Amino acid sequence: MIALGEHAEFIIAAYAGVFIGLGLLIGWIVYDSRRVRARLETLGDKRG
Amino acid sequence: MSGFLGVLRRELRLSFSGGGEVLTLVLFFVIVGAIVPFAIGPDRALLASIAPGIIWIAAFLAMLLGLDRLFRPDRDDGTLALYRMADMSMASVVAAKVIAHWLTAALPLILASPFLAMILAMDGPTFWRTVLSLLLGTPALAAFGAFGAAITVALRRGGLLAPILIAPLCVPVLIFGVGAIAPLGGPDQASSAMLFLAALSLMAFALSPFAAALAIDWGEE
Amino acid sequence: MSGFLGVLRRELRLSFSGGGEVLTLVLFFVIVGAIVPFAIGPDRALLASIAPGIIWIAAFLAMLLGLDRLFRPDRDDGTLALYRMADMSMASVVAAKVIAHWLTAALPLILASPFLAMILAMDGPTFWRTVLSLLLGTPALAAFGAFGAAITVALRRGGLLAPILIAPLCVPVLIFGVGAIAPLGGPDQASSAMLFLAALSLMAFALSPFAAALAIDWGEE
Amino acid sequence: MTQRQVQHRINLKTQGLACGRGDTVLAADLSLEVAAGSALLLRGPNGAGKSTLLLTLAGLLHPLSGSIAFEGADPEAGPFLHHCGHRNAVRPRLSVVETLKFWADINGPGDVPPTTALDRVGLGRTAHLDAGYLSAGQQRRLVLARLLVSPRPVWLLDEPSAALDAAGRDLVAALLADHLRNGGLAVVATHDDIALPRAATLTLGARV
Amino acid sequence: MTQRQVQHRINLKTQGLACGRGDTVLAADLSLEVAAGSALLLRGPNGAGKSTLLLTLAGLLHPLSGSIAFEGADPEAGPFLHHCGHRNAVRPRLSVVETLKFWADINGPGDVPPTTALDRVGLGRTAHLDAGYLSAGQQRRLVLARLLVSPRPVWLLDEPSAALDAAGRDLVAALLADHLRNGGLAVVATHDDIALPRAATLTLGARV
Amino acid sequence: MSIDDTPKMSWWNRLAHPGQFLGWTRPLIWPLAGVTTALFLLGLWFAFFNSPADYQMGDTVRIMYVHVPTAWLSQFVYAAMAVSALGTLVWRHPLADVSMKAAAPLGAAFTAMALFTGSMWGRPTWGTFWEWDGRMTSTLILLFIYLGIVALWRAFDDQLRAARVVAVFTLVGAVNVPIIKFSVDWWSTLHQPASVFRADGPTMPGSLLTPLFVMFFAFTLLFVTLQLLAMHTEIRRRRLVTLERRAARGDTL
Numbered sequence A: 001m002i003a004l005g006e007h008a009e010f011i012i013a014a015y016a017g018v019f020i021g022l023g024l025l026i027g028w029i030v031y032d033s034r035r036v037r038a039r040l041e042t043l044g045d046k047r048g
Numbered sequence B, C: 001m002s003g004f005l006g007v008l009r010r011e012l013r014l015s016f017s018g019g020g021e022v023l024t025l026v027l028f029f030v031i032v033g034a035i036v037p038f039a040i041g042p043d044r045a046l047l048a049s050i051a052p053g054i055i056w057i058a059a060f061l062a063m064l065l066g067l068d069r070l071f072r073p074d075r076d077d078g079t080l081a082l083y084r085m086a087d088m089s090m091a092s093v094v095a096a097k098v099i100a101h102w103l104t105a106a107l108p109l110i111l112a113s114p115f116l117a118m119i120l121a122m123d124g125p126t127f128w129r130t131v132l133s134l135l136l137g138t139p140a141l142a143a144f145g146a147f148g149a150a151i152t153v154a155l156r157r158g159g160l161l162a163p164i165l166i167a168p169l170c171v172p173v174l175i176f177g178v179g180a181i182a183p184l185g186g187p188d189q190a191s192s193a194m195l196f197l198a199a200l201s202l203m204a205f206a207l208s209p210f211a212a213a214l215a216i217d218w219g220e221e
Numbered sequence D, E: 001m002t003q004r005q006v007q008h009r010i011n012l013k014t015q016g017l018a019c020g021r022g023d024t025v026l027a028a029d030l031s032l033e034v035a036a037g038s039a040l041l042l043r044g045p046n047g048a049g050k051s052t053l054l055l056t057l058a059g060l061l062h063p064l065s066g067s068i069a070f071e072g073a074d075p076e077a078g079p080f081l082h083h084c085g086h087r088n089a090v091r092p093r094l095s096v097v098e099t100l101k102f103w104a105d106i107n108g109p110g111d112v113p114p115t116t117a118l119d120r121v122g123l124g125r126t127a128h129l130d131a132g133y134l135s136a137g138q139q140r141r142l143v144l145a146r147l148l149v150s151p152r153p154v155w156l157l158d159e160p161s162a163a164l165d166a167a168g169r170d171l172v173a174a175l176l177a178d179h180l181r182n183g184g185l186a187v188v189a190t191h192d193d194i195a196l197p198r199a200a201t202l203t204l205g206a207r208v
Numbered sequence F: 001m002s003i004d005d006t007p008k009m010s011w012w013n014r015l016a017h018p019g020q021f022l023g024w025t026r027p028l029i030w031p032l033a034g035v036t037t038a039l040f041l042l043g044l045w046f047a048f049f050n051s052p053a054d055y056q057m058g059d060t061v062r063i064m065y066v067h068v069p070t071a072w073l074s075q076f077v078y079a080a081m082a083v084s085a086l087g088t089l090v091w092r093h094p095l096a097d098v099s100m101k102a103a104a105p106l107g108a109a110f111t112a113m114a115l116f117t118g119s120m121w122g123r124p125t126w127g128t129f130w131e132w133d134g135r136m137t138s139t140l141i142l143l144f145i146y147l148g149i150v151a152l153w154r155a156f157d158d159q160l161r162a163a164r165v166v167a168v169f170t171l172v173g174a175v176n177v178p179i180i181k182f183s184v185d186w187w188s189t190l191h192q193p194a195s196v197f198r199a200d201g202p203t204m205p206g207s208l209l210t211p212l213f214v215m216f217f218a219f220t221l222l223f224v225t226l227q228l229l230a231m232h233t234e235i236r237r238r239r240l241v242t243l244e245r246r247a248a249r250g251d252t253l
């Protein structure tokens, strides 16, 4: 890793914020998808 | 035409009869304006400098918060379904309601504004400019507001949703409204702000009945 | 006890389920805070000096405007009549509702306040004092608010009436709330304001369920 | 206001009509024919879809498939049907006669003045009362008066006799008989027995 | 929650009871006696004051004069009556079974679990549906289930069979018969014919 | 009980019929996810190891690689929603409202990220987290509109009705956004002389452009992937609701 200069904390915060945000977003969408599919399966829907 | 007048008459009757909704709205406007000094301290110079903004925000909130009564009671008791089968278009129902809303929710505020101007230490000329900008700007708020109320009417409980949907769209009204009063850029800026305000009002009033009628028809079915 | 928990659970379920009333209220709070600069100008020093007041007024309005959902829907659909014949006192119903109202209408605002603090150019220490004063003061608003909602529920249309009845009662909360943040008299003043605030909250929370229960019983028959 | 001409002799025909809520089909493949001067009674258990079918016929819900035709209706001449749902559209703070006048305004007034209509449904004495004070059955009677002040040839009534006493039920039957005699058409969802001449019955499926 | 003891065998006696709205007297000088195990049917035209009388008996309105006594009721043991009005207290977004559980919570639960009660009124399959989706009659059935989950000896029912189909009316009659057999008491305002053993009838005056 | 009133199936309708759509786009998800990940890794490598510090802003210029793509997407997603709204209203296309609903939270998230990275950038360059400058302010208002749309979707029970109402609102919003932008610019230039330091110089050296473009594509592809996945979920959720109602009514599935 290169040195990030005097404002490193802001750069790191920006990247960390964005990637945590993306992680939450992806996590939620995948979780939601799983949940709906599981409930569909309990109802015996075969179309996936 | 008898339908249009019928709706208008009914709205006015309901607003002014016993319930005193008009009084409530005016009181809300005055209270919002009057609690500001408690929250930011009684410094007269500071108050005077932000007074036009406060009056506009108070009017803005009062008008947006009065929206819920525009279509919801009609929907809950089934009158809205009647309108859809009435011998008049939904757009003219909405237009009648926008006019009634302006008459019962905006005009009384403007009449009450001298009181607020007084407790906020506003000077004379500024006050008159405020009244003028309110007169020009509130029709846009009423029209946008009717649209917001129409969007949320199909919901079982709309509550605060219409105000938060509409507030961002109304930001230009607020900006030009205040800009027309306290122009940092001089009188030129002020008069162009007034012009923008009037244009916004005209446009909003011309278009919103149709957009609102669409939203109601589609939302209800 | 199962009745108390039942009411609490139901209120929370209704607030967080689909309707997203919590989201709406938080948005309302943030939007009210964020439109102030459009009205009074974006001068950072001016904004910072009145920021605590703005945050308190936004919280005040958001909490008061959330009141309508406290008893009115229950009255309209007949649940309130059920409460009156339930195996629990009306006061404990109200207490459960006050707690639920605080959890769904005050706590989310406090969690959203950093955002407002940032765009209003508030500095760190002031922000923390603001959070503390909101934590101490909002229970009083919730309790007073429940009382106001109870008084107006018997009227056919409460709407904005509860907020304007309650607003004057809540002015002390506002004064001490802002006083605890931006003390004109120094830190001593601030901590005594905090104390007053806590005392107000305790007192209001202890008394308002009984007063509200009385109001409902008398108003309904 | 130009007094619009009252439309006459409309027949209702549906072809393979399916109605329901959202994706849920409640009644499928309905091919109905109701001629001017006759009535159709909708029956069926709770939740069968009677109200839904009426809303669909009224054009307030989209049919899921199939078509609805009102033969003889002139769309230019304004709306030709009345729909009365579960809700009464009665607002407190307006008096009974004001309410009725307002309905006449928006629906286009006819020959029957509001006070006459009120007398006909037995509310003559309450004309100047706040409409919010009417009892459940009295409000329902007020709704019936709406059918009289603005004449329209098609009536779609959802449980018109709910909350009505015996006299009220006779009133509903009498109003319907008059309407049919004048060449009107009616579709009525009901759980009660309404004695009607020339009425067919459609029973929707049982599924509580 | 301490399971409260179910109260038994309550008799209702009124003495010179007058009830009404505001100053308007709707029924005067009523001296009723309804013994445990029997029912009283309230009849009368629209606006006669049936709903008003039931609200007065339930303690939700003050009597204009006279007295109401529930003999054998122990006020310490919590409320002993159910009142079902015109409104159903059904809130959208809560499922059917959640709604019923909530009622059981606030009224004090009894021996009948919510799901059993739902099966009894024919809503077993809709248990997990949003209660707002129920049709008018289904909501009414849900209200009947409320009477079952929290046993109370006195039932005051305002048009329990409104919006119900024929099967629903039989259900109401069956529930009432069970209730009376167990020593309960019921006062029922209705426009329909509900077949009840040991039921007296009180007809309130005609004043549309 | 097969009521299908889709008109004559053109190839377009066939591809876009919800069931078909599910079928032909499902195989795309994993490849898309793979390419997106690769692009992100590449972009991060460029951003931190293979791009110089700016001569003016120093290392803080690296924030640009996350700020500009998110800011750009915040507007692009709204445009996509407006097009879908037209699809709902004009062609009554069943997929259009699914796409509209899936996009709203994504757009809100990207807008929030643009605001966040912008303020992280603003602190070192302007000395404050927030400045009421025209572009930032209108982004803030855009965030409010997005969140309002999300709240509106959530408030409806019946998604088919919701779709048309939200579509009307989205379009009115789309008409309004330029007006808002104009008014906010008018307002901020009124109050602030051009003292705010602007970074959008017309020319950017290629060494900065490469990572920017890589990140650009990474974010855009991420949006496409998530949008597809969320649309699938939404299609399935609608089927789920139908099935649950049907089960409650006792029909056979």
Ligand code: HEM
Pocket: F064, F067, F068, F071, F072, F114, F115, F116, F117, F118, F119, F121, F122, F123, F125, F135, F136, F137, F139, F140, F198, F199, F200
């Ligand atoms: C919260 C604060 C900020 C917000 C909401 C914001 C918003 C935006 C938006 C919406 C765009 C896209 C503009 C377009 O496509 O026309 C953008 C682009 C850009 N922003 Fe920001 N910005 C913020 C802060 C900053 C700061 C502090 C800097 C640098 C000092 C910056 C530098 C840039 C650059 C270089 C671009 C791309 C160049 C261009 O499209 O013109 N932004 N920003």
Ligand SMILES: Nc1ncnc2c1ncn2[C@@H]1O[C@H](COP(=O)(O)OP(=O)(O)OP(=O)(O)O)[C@@H](O)[C@H]1O
Pocket: D021, D022, D026, D044, D045, D046, D047, D048, D049, D050, D051, D052, D053, E133, E134, E135, E136, E137, E138, E163, F158
């Ligand atoms: N707004 C709605 N959205 C979705 N489903 C609904 C809605 N309203 C009713 N339903 C469902 O549609 C079905 C039919 O309802 P409908 O009101 O048409 O029945 P009905 O035949 O009129 O019954 P009742 O005799 O009880 O009035 C019910 O199962 C109900 O759950």
Ligand SMILES: Nc1ncnc2c1ncn2[C@@H]1O[C@H](COP(=O)(O)OP(=O)(O)OP(=O)(O)O)[C@@H](O)[C@H]1O
Pocket: D133, D134, D135, D136, D137, D138, D163, D165, E021, E022, E026, E044, E045, E046, E047, E048, E049, E050, E051, E052, E053
């Ligand atoms: N809140 C009220 N305030 C004043 N008067 C009322 C109120 N509610 C009803 N009334 C009046 O009281 C009378 C009796 O009403 P009530 O509801 O008891 O009649 P009811 O016998 O139940 O009639 P229905 O069979 O139509 O339900 C009516 O004439 C009505 O106008």
Ligand SMILES: [Mg+2]
Pocket: D050, D051, D052, D158, E135, E136
């Ligand atoms: Mg029905």
Ligand SMILES: [Mg+2]
Pocket: D135, D136, D137, E050, E051, E052, E158
């Ligand atoms: Mg009654």
